[in-house]
Amino acid sequence: MTINNRLILAHLWTAFAAFGVAILLGLWQMWVRSPLAAPLSTPDNYYLSVTAHGSAMAYVLTTFFIMGFGYFVAESALKQALPAPRLAWAGFVLGIVGTVLVVATVLSGQASVMFTFYPPLSASPLFYIGLVLVVVGSWIWCALMIVAMTRWKKANPGTPVPLAMYATVANAILWLWTTVGVAAELLFVVIPAAFGWTQTVDVGLTRTLFSWTLHAIVYFWLIPAYIAFYTMAPQAAGGRLFSDLMARGSFILFLLCGLPVGLHHLFMDPEHSSGFKTVQMMLTVLVAVPTLLTVFTVTASMEIGGRLRGGKGLLGWIGALPWERPMVLATGLSFFMLWFGGFGGLINMSYGMNAMVHNTSWVSAHFHMIFGGSVVIMYFAIAYHIWPNLTGRLAPSLVLQRAQLWLWAIGMMVMSLPWHWLGLSGQVRRVAQFDYADPSISWWAPWMIMSVVGGGMLVISAGMFIWNLVSFHFERTGAAKPGPVEYARALHPGVPVPAALNGFVLWNAFVLVLMAAAYTYPIAQFFILKPPQAVVHRVDRTP
Amino acid sequence: MDTIKESGANIEEPASALLIQPVPSGAFALAGAAVALLLVAWLVMYFFTFLPRGPVG
Amino acid sequence: MAVDEISAVQNERRWALAMGGVAAVMLAAIVWAGLGLHMNPPSNIETVDPNTLHVAGEFAENNLGTHVDSAGKITTRIVTTQFAFVPECVVVPQDMQVTFRLASPDVIHGLIVVGTNVNTMVVPGFVSQVHTVFDKPGDLLMPCHEFCGLGHGQMVAHVRVVPIADFRPDGDGRVTCDN
Amino acid sequence: MALAVWALGFLILPVIDANNTGIDSLTAICRALGIAAPAKQAPSTQTAVPASMTAWDATTLDAVALGDPVAGAALAQDSCVACHDPNGLTTDPATIPSTTGQSARALYKQLSDMKRGERPNDVMKPILDELSQKQLADLAAYYSRLPRRNHDIHAIASARGGAIVLATKGDVSRALPACEACHGANAGGPLEVPMLTGQYPDYIAAQLRAYASGARKNDIYGRMRRIAGKLTDQEIKDVAAYYDAPR
Known part of the structure; x- marks a missing residue:
């Protein structure tokens, strides 16, 4: 049983509260984009909503969930108390204050700049300060994760760090590296401009700094799902982790390859050279490797479970898996959506091919499949997996949990699949109105209505999810007590783990070299070229 | 009302060693098929959408 | 290391090699498209002052639209601004190479010409340039694809592709949708 | 590799x-x-005739930011008060705008354009010819600090639906952005856009018609000429009336 349950629950409930509100906005946005008449559909409201939806999902849900889950892993996998829980609370409070600032500025219409806030559009400075506070709060979490692992290693010499914790620390380090780009953008360019200290900004520089963060942040969001794939799903399936060493290798590869690739978000930008675009495209191919390794390792781990449960033949083990367990079901659904999200991503990263889809609904489809689909469904499964432990109560209903997961996956497919061909036929993202009377796009109408239906399914699923968690808290504690969360054991335990795969010093050095090679010149370029700057366009006050 | 019985712990080590194949053929088949399909889908996009849309640069 | 783990790692290595093969196929196709078919992202690093764009030079108001120079090179200049493409309609000939040159005087915009590979961001401070050949006549939709403010959704223009016979520059080498 | x-x-x-x-x-x-790469000569065949020479370069931005409202007040008392009342009222609401509650940038651009003749105005030009750019910035600073004119709460209690749609939503089928996309309080649109709330409806309608006919063309890149040219006369009247309605 973990000790700091209140701390962990505070983080996770904050994450899911933001999620619950943001998903309602998402449904309304689908409604506005569709040919059906939606209430309150003005551009003011629409872009306010898109900013709120994106910020809540991408910054609040993720950051708070990852922090809360990290604290849980640190206690349950290391079986030791958290270092400095008061500091952890301080990080939480910083994050809450930041979130309140972001919510207040967005809802009052002072920050309709999207969660990507590309200058020279500029919001109220409080919006950016709120984001900074959320990030600073998460830095405290990073430090605590690193300290927890270091202490454990001192106390347990010669024993490898449990995989779940090793991966959590990999994520903490990845996040520290990731935030450097956006922190530099905010502190040196965006916030001074928002306060009015500077009247102009170097737009190319801000885009480049943001791209530094823009891709690796996705891996920050994704790694908790991968921790569940490696350490929770095989256990729930009655299997074994196929290879502990390969799992460690995958998380290290995420750390190494997730960072020096952000320029692939700027393939269609005029301010970067074909040279660096090519280099970062090649590096982007490498980042598919840890995911493809994971697909294999986790499948092999599940196969062990299926065979131990009597599955025969080449694929008979699939049917023998305990699909009634939410963690197993979620993993299966997650992998299914990962195929579509991964496919979209492969097109996006393919240099010239990016031109077909850049900034169209295809891209929205890609990250809804990957993040909203594969990753968030694992957030659900993780919550279901650890809630008994956090509340001391058994799950009230696994049927409702399974129904919720199914509805989420189906809803996500129904909503996001059409965006692929709509995007290919020129439907751009972040647009509220389409001229459905135009014969060249009138065929979009039924697909857009389908997306609204999918969005509705997601809202129902989200409601069920919240209900499923709330009902834990009201469940009477019976005689049966949930046991501690067990992490999957390796198929071949006792294999000595090389020191390099038990720490991060070497890998940090590699990241430094890779980032220097990938980003030094693309950033320095703006100080050499000195491109003319653009005047700040404030959205938070009368022109 | 069903509950989760903590899984995994009920498997005896010697039994698992006997049951598990040295080569995870099922994983190779399933994951291999998925990735093969992925490559096919990518090539379809490349040849039937990307190339017909014409040169740019 | 236990023998069993070695065999596990060997299996993983086999898998990783296969994945490397898949990646190599895709990379080869991309490089071939770039080298052999000239399908590359727009990457001309060329600066321009967004604040004086309208005062003089190639992006002044009456220099916009399609222009054929004395050597026969066809260039279409467009300014993307809050919240319109200027001009709103451009004419290009079918089956001939056309160069789009774009600039923004205010914020970031972007565009896609629907059904083609013409896609670029327009970043204030830089000229975006895309070369292409349109192979079918017709009016193609060209929406703004980067959020540029509250009028972003209504920022839509058209590219009119006409057969070469109907592509008639005036004495000054200009072709517009009006004539 | x-x-x-x-x-x-x-x-x-x-x-x-x-x-x-x-x-x-x-x-x-x-x-x-x-x-x-070495810059190529801009391949243009015509001499540029810009809609307005006003450009938001660093010098202009600084000049506007440094406008002196006290000096501007004295100047306004001398030269402007006959037509432009400090409360935003004017002697002829069809041709003389309310100048209060605008940003300094919006005011400065129109003053500069009229001084240069890019926005033709026979009354304003001789007055502005006597003033320096610094004095224009002072005037802009002064008027930008005056509260917006109170609009007539009884005039148009019910704006027509079509006008509300045009003003707040726009019309994608005609590529018309909402008026509020630039003229709204939190719009983040072009730097020189004026606020319409508090402006006289007759004046708004007259300017839209002038843009549509090309009589007024000091809008950079024809942003307003393009929009006004797509509006019917009824729409012009309705939108103008909308901005007189209380909000």
Whole structure:
């Protein structure tokens, strides 16, 4: 049983509260984009909503969930108390204050700049300060994760760090590296401009700094799902982790390859050279490797479970898996959506091919499949997996949990699949109105209505999810007590783990070299070229 | 009302060693098929959408 | 290391090699498209002052639209601004190479010409340039694809592709949708 | 491996593509490396006739930001008060705008344009000819600090539905952005846009018609000429009335 349950629950409930509100906005946005008449559909409201939806999902849900889950892993996998829980609370409070600032500025219409806030559009400075506070709060979490692992290693010499914790620390380090780009953008360019200290900004520089963060942040969001794939799903399936060493290798590869690739978000930008675009495209191919390794390792781990449960033949083990367990079901659904999200991503990263889809609904489809689909469904499964432990109560209903997961996956497919061909036929993202009377796009109408239906399914699923968690808290504690969360054991335990795969010093050095090679010149370029700057366009006050 | 019985712990080590194949053929088949399909889908996009849309640069 | 783990790692290595093969196929196709078919992202690093764009030079108001120079090179200049493409309609000939040159005087915009590979961001401070050949006549939709403010959704223009016979520059080498 | 990648990105791709894009190999490599290639002469055939010479370069931005409202007040008392009341009232609401509650940038641009004749105005031009750019910035600073005119709460209690749609939603089928996309309080649109709330409806309608006919053309890149030209006269009347309705 973990000790700091209140701390962990505070983080996770904050994450899911933001999620619950943001998903309602998402449904309304689908409604506005569709040919059906939606209430309150003005551009003011629409872009306010898109900013709120994106910020809540991408910054609040993720950051708070990852922090809360990290604290849980640190206690349950290391079986030791958290270092400095008061500091952890301080990080939480910083994050809450930041979130309140972001919510207040967005809802009052002072920050309709999207969660990507590309200058020279500029919001109220409080919006950016709120984001900074959320990030600073998460830095405290990073430090605590690193300290927890270091202490454990001192106390347990010669024993490898449990995989779940090793991966959590990999994520903490990845996040520290990731935030450097956006922190530099905010502190040196965006916030001074928002306060009015500077009247102009170097737009190319801000885009480049943001791209530094823009891709690796996705891996920050994704790694908790991968921790569940490696350490929770095989256990729930009655299997074994196929290879502990390969799992460690995958998380290290995420750390190494997730960072020096952000320029692939700027393939269609005029301010970067074909040279660096090519280099970062090649590096982007490498980042598919840890995911493809994971697909294999986790499948092999599940196969062990299926065979131990009597599955025969080449694929008979699939049917023998305990699909009634939410963690197993979620993993299966997650992998299914990962195929579509991964496919979209492969097109996006393919240099010239990016031109077909850049900034169209295809891209929205890609990250809804990957993040909203594969990753968030694992957030659900993780919550279901650890809630008994956090509340001391058994799950009230696994049927409702399974129904919720199914509805989420189906809803996500129904909503996001059409965006692929709509995007290919020129439907751009972040647009509220389409001229459905135009014969060249009138065929979009039924697909857009389908997306609204999918969005509705997601809202129902989200409601069920919240209900499923709330009902834990009201469940009477019976005689049966949930046991501690067990992490999957390796198929071949006792294999000595090389020191390099038990720490991060070497890998940090590699990241430094890779980032220097990938980003030094693309950033320095703006100080050499000195491109003319653009005047700040404030959205938070009368022109 | 069903509950989760903590899984995994009920498997005896010697039994698992006997049951598990040295080569995870099922994983190779399933994951291999998925990735093969992925490559096919990518090539379809490349040849039937990307190339017909014409040169740019 | 236990023998069993070695065999596990060997299996993983086999898998990783296969994945490397898949990646190599895709990379080869991309490089071939770039080298052999000239399908590359727009990457001309060329600066321009967004604040004086309208005062003089190639992006002044009456220099916009399609222009054929004395050597026969066809260039279409467009300014993307809050919240319109200027001009709103451009004419290009079918089956001939056309160069789009774009600039923004205010914020970031972007565009896609629907059904083609013409896609670029327009970043204030830089000229975006895309070369292409349109192979079918017709009016193609060209929406703004980067959020540029509250009028972003209504920022839509058209590219009119006409057969070469109907592509008639005036004495000054200009072709517009009006004539 | 790494070497091959770099060679591909910095040498082979750009050089091979250079032929296709009509630049020489050296320029192509320079661009691949992100080094600015030598600037080409802008291939334009006509002399530019800008809609307005007002450009938001650093000098202009600073000049407007440094406008002195006290000096502007004295100047306004001398030269402007006969037509432009400090409360935003004017002697002829059809041709003389309310000047209060606008941003200094909006006011400065119109004053500068009228002084240069880019926005023709026979009354204003001789007055402005006597003033320096610094004095224009002072005037802009003064008027930008005056509260917006109270609009007539009884005039148009019920704006017509179509006008509300045009003003707040726009019309994508005609590529018409909402008026509020630029003229709203939190719009983040072009730097020089005026606020319409509190402006006289007759004046708004007159300006829209002038844009539509081309009689007024000091809007950079024809942003307003394009929009006004697409509106019917009824829509012009309705939208103008909408901005007199209380909000």
